[in-house]
Amino acid sequence: MADVLFTNVRIFDGGGEAPFTGDVLVQGNRIARVVKTGFGARSQPVAGARTIDGAGAFLMPGMVEAHTHFSWNDQPSLDAIQRMPPEEHILWCAQVAERYLDMGWTSCVGAACAKPRLDVVIRNAINDGTIIGPRYLAASQEITVPGGLGDTTQPHLPQSEFAFGAVVSGAEEMRRCVRTFAKWGVDSLKINLSGESITGMPSEMSQFTSEEVRVCVEEAKAWGKRVAAHARSTWSIKECVKQGIEVIYHASFTDEEALDMLEAHKTEHFIAPGLAWLINTCHNASEWGLTPEVTRKMGYHRELEAAIESMKAMRRRGIRILPGGDYGFAWTPHGTNAKDLEYFVKYVGMSNMEALLSATAWGGPMMRMGKVLGYIREGYLADILLVDGDPLSDITVLQDKSRILAVMKDGEFHRAPEMHAAARSLPMTRWAA
């Protein structure tokens, strides 16, 4: 791993200030130096470091995806995801993990996987260098109740292998389930507290008993694991606050009480609404039979409106809203995740700056690495993107792979910037020996 000096870059450091022109020195896997330089100033080369003249490109922290499902396989239904055999499924996950890193997501927070160990194995394989991927927190399968979101068994096919999630009923089954996932080595337990309209159980319904939820949280804490909840309904959001469930996915339907509770505990929770799912299910899924009439009947249009209002209210109250969510369906394919930032600006009323911070500054604590991740600052881990263009004036540039010139994770280039010299004159003759 050679040290790298980025010169002549516009540095967005994740602190919320306007970017400045300067140099960033990476030594080992850390950011060793960040300096402002004047216009036209010439940087001194650093001994042993490779110098990369950024030519004014935008340098920012690697992005953090807060709600990732590597094992969703870009199919139109839970059933179609579940039917992929485990051998193919793990190769799929490995392929998708690399795609996230390609697109500038240097960290991802797993939000559930489709078979018990997929997330854990992928995290371990990334960490030991077997495969290439972002920093990753591994999730469990979705824990649900019979008939709830994620129970895809059929009356004549009752085997648990047919279920998308892990189906439990009662406190002791919950305890056993949590312990099993803890044994596999997950970082977080995913519990489906509310319904999901497409599965027949409306989003505003909540299926678990408080006692089951309590046992889930109790066991998870005993093992030092985090709990994350699929929580679309008002009851489920309040339950997350009451029971101390740190990560709240969706949070579409809020009332004043729920908002007050969230605001009172805003340093303890992260919200990742996954707006992409709602928006694209409402408007871009006709090809798969989900025309706007169908999804309106299901209730998704009403939910989208409610979710937008909820997010606006949360933003006003300073509650942390993070990008990511439910990419990996046919109409929300993996790799398009940066659309979430555009949605935050377009629908929630965030400024481009706020949207960018939601993927960087808040990503560090979401990864439980708040002291070392999410900023371009001395001593922080060198997860760095080099972007052609200015996301602060056009947030959509982050959706375009060709505009993300380089991706560095942990001090190493996953995608190195293209060399000027190579682009100018491709040598006709290459010397092999």
Next chain:
Amino acid sequence: MADVLFTNVRILDGTGETNPYTGSVLVRENRIRQVGRSTAPIAPGGATVIDAAGATLMPGMCEAHTHFSWNDAATLAAIQTMPLEEHVLWCAKVAKKYLQAGFTSCVGAACAKPRLDVVIRNAINAGQIPGPRYMAASQEITVLGALGDETLPHLPFPEFSFGVNISGADEMRKAVRLFLKYGVDSIKLNLSGDNFTPQSPAETTWMLDEEVAAAMREVKIRGKRGVAHARSSESVKQALRHGIELIYHASFVDEEALDMLEAKKDEVFVAPGIAILYAMLYEAEPWGITHAMACDMGYQIEWDAACVSLAKMHKRGIRVLPGGDYGFAFTPHCQNARDLEFFVKYLGFTPMEAIRCTTLYGGQVMKRPHDLGLVKEGYLADLMLVDGDPLANLSILRDPKRILAVMKDGVFAKAPEIAARRQWERAA
């Protein structure tokens, strides 16, 4: 895919008949378009020109007895206890390593869980992972108590077994049909024992003729291939009687077996996998198997017998191919080209004959005798560029630094380094 012209190469064409000569080779799309025999290169016509500065250009090698799913562990049990998900990722990693080591084709010789080989082959063919051309095998099919039955009295579950344990023709038929359903290219039968498993040593033969016949009927109906673990003389004859094409090991052969092999020499292949015998005798001590223990297990007797048997086969023109049982702790993956050195040192091959086993015979064992395994116009562009002369020193074929480039199907799996790329320039 850019066309590529290799100039200034020493062409080792893989036929085993032509001495290397200086020339140039033009690759267009995935085929060898033109082979020039003159020092004046072929006109590039838009192709990327690679001046090889006298390096050897030869066909990509073929490994005839590959186990991607052996995980460099010292026991069958340690291979088997790797969970499924990790096992798939391991196989994917190994497949890439084989390709970069110069093996552009591999013949799967059994995998450790039912679908590993099939899934890896499909993923390679779909472009999802890099790897050699691959023929997917089944698990080892064995009988209770023989090589591959790793169940224990108190753990009788099939998941504990390295191979699939059958007893009787009906169970055999069912096992074979299941693997054919999964999409294997070959069915692996453990006909003989193995000194690795003391309860079923190498000279024992385990399967009933009716069991083998049931398996081969299903295999032939679906146009697939039967392959056999056959160390004993009796098992070699059994394999030949039932039309098994690919015979692994064949350490002990009597005159009758040799005659039968010779009579079918245009149909059958022998891949002895002698590296494991050598390694057990001389290189397994770090894993607790001393030379004396290996001798007790019968490895010295088998090694001596195998050297004689294989040398006789070679003299009779029976095709003996490299590869075999790499993937144990004492025979780690990607040292496979060492087999060629063993062929010369112990079996009486010339270096040219040894290379022919991995090129010309490789195309034949991959069932592509007309367009794979040679540097010849019209053949598939599976090529490797080697720094040095493999005929003078076969060991360079297992030195990653000396394998300058590997091309499979016209695409570089390992691209030659460009001088300019060594100096990092300015970016963006």
